[in-house]
Amino acid sequence: xxxxxxxxxxxxxxxxxxxxxxxxxxxxxxxxxxxxxxxxxxxxxxxxxxxxxxxxxxxxxxxxxxxxxxxxxxxxxxxxxxxxxxxxxxxxxxxxxxxxxxxxxxxxxxxxxxxxxxxxxxxxxxxxxxxxxxxxxxxxxxxxxxxxxxxxxxxxxxxxxxxxxxxxxxxxxxxxxxxxxxxxxxxxxxxxxxxx
Numbered sequence: 001x002x003x004x005x006x007x008x009x010x011x012x013x014x015x016x017x018x019x020x021x022x023x024x025x026x027x028x029x030x031x032x033x034x035x036x037x038x039x040x041x042x043x044x045x046x047x048x049x050x051x052x053x054x055x056x057x058x059x060x061x062x063x064x065x066x067x068x069x070x071x072x073x074x075x076x077x078x079x080x081x082x083x084x085x086x087x088x089x090x091x092x093x094x095x096x097x098x099x100x101x102x103x104x105x106x107x108x109x110x111x112x113x114x115x116x117x118x119x120x121x122x123x124x125x126x127x128x129x130x131x132x133x134x135x136x137x138x139x140x141x142x143x144x145x146x147x148x149x150x151x152x153x154x155x156x157x158x159x160x161x162x163x164x165x166x167x168x169x170x171x172x173x174x175x176x177x178x179x180x181x182x183x184x185x186x187x188x189x190x191x192x193x194x195x196x
Contacts, residue, residue: 029055048139065114082107145182
């Protein structure tokens with residue numbers, strides 16, 4: 001309620017200052033619910049499960065073509081870096097980053113302008129704490145499947161398209177050809193990214 005009120009005050013101020021029509025609004029959630037208030041068990045803040053990493057992202061403003069659209073494209077929070085720079089007119093920012101300090105940020109402006117339906121084939125997530133807890137690990141997903149590589153040495157694999165709450169670990173039985181292909185692809189991408 002307080003957030004709604006304060007966002008409303010901000011929007012009202014932008015309109016009164018005649019800045020509404022040239023302001024980009026980016027609103028993103030924060031890594032899932034706190035475990036003490038979560039509506040379901042598992043997948044809360046601090047988890048690599050979908051409930052801990054899949055959050056709303058809403059973008060509105062003059063750069064958005066055909067407003068009101070909904071997308072299930074894979075986008076990571078660090079994509080906001082390249083997106084905001086491009087919205088500000090800095091299209092050559094990547095050339096200014098030293099090659100030994102790569103930045104894995106992809107602008108979603110083509111999606112905002114309705115010129116592309118996606119920018120990524122996969123997304124990587126990592127959760128680690130000191131001391132380590134059982135749920136720490138890495139996750140990599142594509143649009144349909146997700147691989148969890150837990151720090152305790154185990155793996156889990158889910159078909160998110162049919163199992164968004166990650167209740168049916170596909171590694172508990174033989175994989176069909178499509179699942180096996182997705183598993184191999186995600187393992188290869190994760191190995192290349194983390195170096196193991």
